[in-house]
Amino acid sequence: xxxxxxxxxxxxxxxxxxxxxxxxxxxxxxxxxxxxxxxxxxxxxxxxxxxxxxxxxxxxxxxxxxxxxxxxxxxxxxxxxxxxxxxxxxxxxxxxxxxxxxxxxxxxxxxxxxxxxxxxxxxxxxxxxxxxxxxxxxxxxxxxxxxxxxxxxxxxxxxxxxxxxxxxxxxxxxxxxxxxxxxxxxxxxxxxxxxxxxxxxxxxxxxxxxxxxxxxxxxxxxxxxxxxxxxxxxxxxxxxxxxxxxxxxxxxxxxxxxxxxxxxxxxxxxxxxxxxxxxxxxxxxxxxxxxxxxxxxxxxxxxxxxxxxxxxxxxxxxxxxxxxxxxxxxxxxxxxxxxxxxx
Numbered sequence: 001x002x003x004x005x006x007x008x009x010x011x012x013x014x015x016x017x018x019x020x021x022x023x024x025x026x027x028x029x030x031x032x033x034x035x036x037x038x039x040x041x042x043x044x045x046x047x048x049x050x051x052x053x054x055x056x057x058x059x060x061x062x063x064x065x066x067x068x069x070x071x072x073x074x075x076x077x078x079x080x081x082x083x084x085x086x087x088x089x090x091x092x093x094x095x096x097x098x099x100x101x102x103x104x105x106x107x108x109x110x111x112x113x114x115x116x117x118x119x120x121x122x123x124x125x126x127x128x129x130x131x132x133x134x135x136x137x138x139x140x141x142x143x144x145x146x147x148x149x150x151x152x153x154x155x156x157x158x159x160x161x162x163x164x165x166x167x168x169x170x171x172x173x174x175x176x177x178x179x180x181x182x183x184x185x186x187x188x189x190x191x192x193x194x195x196x197x198x199x200x201x202x203x204x205x206x207x208x209x210x211x212x213x214x215x216x217x218x219x220x221x222x223x224x225x226x227x228x229x230x231x232x233x234x235x236x237x238x239x240x241x242x243x244x245x246x247x248x249x250x251x252x253x254x255x256x257x258x259x260x261x262x263x264x265x266x267x268x269x270x271x272x273x274x275x276x277x278x279x280x281x282x283x284x285x286x287x288x289x290x291x292x293x294x295x296x297x298x299x300x301x302x303x304x305x306x307x308x309x310x311x312x313x314x315x316x317x318x319x320x321x322x323x324x325x326x327x328x329x330x331x332x333x334x335x336x337x338x339x340x341x342x343x
Contacts, residue, residue, distance in 0.1 A: 001020050001021050001022050002020065002021040002075040002076070002308060002311060002312070003018060003019075003020050003021075003026065003069070003073065003074045003075050004018070004019055004020075004021075004074065004075060004076050004077075004078050004108070004304045004305075004307045004308045004311060005017075005018055005060070005063070005064075005071070005074045005076075005077050005078065005099070005304065006018075006019060006078045006079070006110075006300040006301065006302075006303035006304025006305070006306075006307055007056065007060070007077070007078070007079040007080065007092045007093075007095055007096050007300055007303065008079075008080050008092060008112070008115070008298055008299060008300040008302075008303045009052040009056060009080060009084075009088045009089065009091050009092030009093075009095075010080045010082070010083070010084025010085065010088055010089050010092070010112045010298065011043060011048065011084055011085055011088060011138070011139075011298055012032065012033040012034075012036075012037060012043045012048045012051075012088075013030055013031070013032050013033070013297070013298040013299070014030070014031045014033075014051065014052045014055045014056050014059060014092075015028070015029065015030040015031070015059065015298065015299050015300035015301075015303075016028070016029055016056065016059040016060045016062070016063045016300050017029070017063060017299065017300035017301040017303070017304045018063050018064070018067045018069065018074070018304065019122070019301055019304035019305050019307075019308060020308070021308050021311075021312060023122055023123075023125060023305075025122075025301050026063075026066075026067040026069070027062075027063035027064075027066035027067040028063060028299065028300060028301050029059045029062050029063055029066075029300075030059075030298075030299055030300070031051075031055045031059060033047070033048060033051050034178060034179060036048075036051060037178055038177055038178050040178075041172045041177075041178055042168060042172070042178055043085070043178075045085045045086075045087055045088070046087065048085055048087070048088050049085070049087030049088045049090075049091055052088050052091040052092060053091055056091060056092065056095055057095070060095070060099070071099055071102070071103045071105075072103050072104075072105075074103070074105060075105065075106075075311065076100075076105055076106040076107070076108050076307060076311045076316065077096045077099045077100045077103070077105055077106070077107055077108070077307075078096070078107075078108040078109075078110050078303050078304055078306065078307020078308075078310075078311075079092050079093045079095065079096025079097075079107070079108075079109065079110065079303070080092050080093065080110055080111075080112045080115065080303055081093050081109035081110060081111070081317075081321060081322070081323055081324060081327070082111065082112065082323055082324030082325060082326065082327040083111070083112060083113065083139070083324055083325060083326045083327040084112055084139075084325070085325075086323060086324075086325040089323040089324070089325070090323045093109065093321075093323045096109075097319050100319065101319060106311065106316040106317075107316060107317050107318075107319060107321070108306075108307040108310050108311055108315065108316055108317060109317040109321040110303050110306045110307055110310070111306075111327050111329060112298075112303075112327075113135060113140060113142075113327070113328075113329050114149075114150070114152075114306050114329060115302040115303045115305075115306045116135055116137065116264040116265050116296075116302060117133055117135060117144065117146050117152065117264060117306075117329065118146075118149070118302070118305060118306045118309055119264055119291045119295050119296075119301075119302040119305065119306075120262050120264060120289045120290065120291050121305070121309070122291070122295065122301065122302065122305040123291055123292060123295065124289050127260065127262070127289050129146060129147055129148045129151075130145055130146060130147045130148075130258045130259075131145075131146050131258050131259070131260040131261070131262045131287075131289070132144075132145055132146075132155075132249075132252060132253065132256045132258040132260070132261050132262065132286075133145070133146050133262045133263075133264060134245065134249050134252075134261070134262070134263045134264075134265075134268075134277065135264055135265045136162070136163045136164065136245065136263070136264075136265045136266075136267035136268060136273075137162060137163075137164045137265035137266045137267060138162060138164035138165055138167075138168065138266055139162055139164070139165065140157075140158070140162050140265065141157065141158040141162040141163045141164075141210045141212070141267075142154060142156060142157045142158070142329075143155040143156040143157075143208065143248065143249065143252040144329060144330065145256055145258055146258075146262070149309045149310055149313050149315070150310070150313070150315065152329040152330045153330055153333075154328070154329065154330035154333040155208055155252045155255065155256065156208035156209045156210060156248060156251075156252060157209055157210070157333075157336055158209065158210040158211065158212065159209050159210070159211050159336055160211050160212065160213035161211075161212040161213045161216060162210075162212065163210070163212060163241055163244075163245065163267045164181060164265070164266050164267045165212070166212035166213075166215060166216050166241065167180045167181040167184050167241070167267070168180035168181070169216045169219075170184060170216060170219045170233075170234070170237050171183045171184050173216075173219055173220055173223045174187070174219075174223060174230050174233060174234060176234075181266060181267065181269070181270060182269075184234050184237065184238055185238065185270050185271065185272070187230060187231050187234040187235075188231070188234040188235040188237075188238040188239075188272070189235075190231040190235075191229065191230075191231030191232040191233070191234050191235030191236070192231075192232050192235055192236070193235040193236050193238065193239035194236070194239075195228060195229070195232035195233075195235065195236055196222050196228050196232055196233050196236035196237075197236075198215060198218045198219065198222070198236050198237060198240045199214050199215055199218050199240070200215075200240055200243050200244050200247070201213075201214045201215055201244065202244070202247075202248070203243060203244055203247040203248075204247065208248065208251050208252060208255075209248070209336055210244065210245075210248055212241070212244070215237070215240055215241070215244075219233060219237050222236075238270070238272055239272075241273070242272055242273055242276045245273060245276070245277065246276050246277065246280050249261065249277060249280060250280055250284070253280075253284050253286065258286075259286060259287055260281075260286055260287035260288065260289055261277065261280070261281040261284075261286050261287070261288050261289075262288075262289045262290065263277050263288075263289075263290045264290070264291060264296060265296060266296055266297045266298070267296075268290050268291070268296040269293040269296040269297060274290055277290075278290075
């Protein structure tokens with residue numbers, strides 16, 4: 001059994017965790033920054049990076065103390081090396097490098113997206129490769145075949161906004177504050193999902209990709225019109241996202257033999273989305289797996305687990321490994337027309 005210390009700082013959550021190779025979470029801690037960013041309606045990168053500097057050392061001490069371990073007793077240090085807000089990524093990665101150097105332990109530089117991609121295997125011991133992954137978060141909306149550790153084939157990506165980004169923007173338009181996902185879901189429970197006619201971009205299209213920018217603009221027009229209840233707009237928006245995710249995922253299932261559909265990322269915490277995709281998997285005769293809600297949002301347990309999987313495969317990194325603002329899981333995937341850097 002090996003013990004991995006994981007560090008996460010890619011956006012606005014500072015986190016540390018200790019996870020074992022036999023799937024025990026010895027300790028974990030997360031400190032969010034919602035109150036710092038709420039006045040701006042979104043994450044301010046410089047504020048986020050400074051907050052990581054302030055709290056991450058204390059979180060590392062906290063999880064080591066809780067587990068009754070010293071840094072010399074861990075087998076490796078895993079830290080998010082990207083993608084994400086570069087200032088925050090640098091804080092966590094430099095902390096990981098310092099701990100690895102001081103303790104003489106290996107460093108594992110983890111792709112944040114691989115953390116999400118492998119996270120279901122932390123709580124689902126029987127989940128085997130390959131599986132089809134819908135990775136939906138604030139910065140990403142992709143469909144990938146997960147063939148093994150470090151082995152990914154991208155089937156689809158967003159050509160503009162990610163699903164989580166659309167949730168945050170819709171929440172801002174409705175004056176619901178930040179973060180937008182939980183606020184939209186709560187308000188949607190009080191509304192009629194058929195009340196407001198909203199588009200489903202690319203639904204029914206032969207191309208496999210996602211698009212949410214047009215939906216966001218339609219919400220903006222619906223709010224400006226002032227003729228619909230906010231709860232109905234929220235419910236109709238959420239249903240439009242559900243319909244888009246289901247349609248695009250169904251198309252990917254048609255082109256993949258993967259026996260299991262897995263959903264991960266912050267958007268996977270939404271109950272309506274989880275239920276609809278579970279139904280889709282059932283109708284296609286596929287298995288279905290989704291991590292618990294706390295493991296869908298940014299956390300260090302998934303980084304430690306991805307580190308454990310990479311460490312077991314002999315994949316460690318030199319101390320000069322760079323922090324990356326962008327880092328695709330499938331570097332060989334073709335660029336998507338119109339997607340720019342999000343391809």
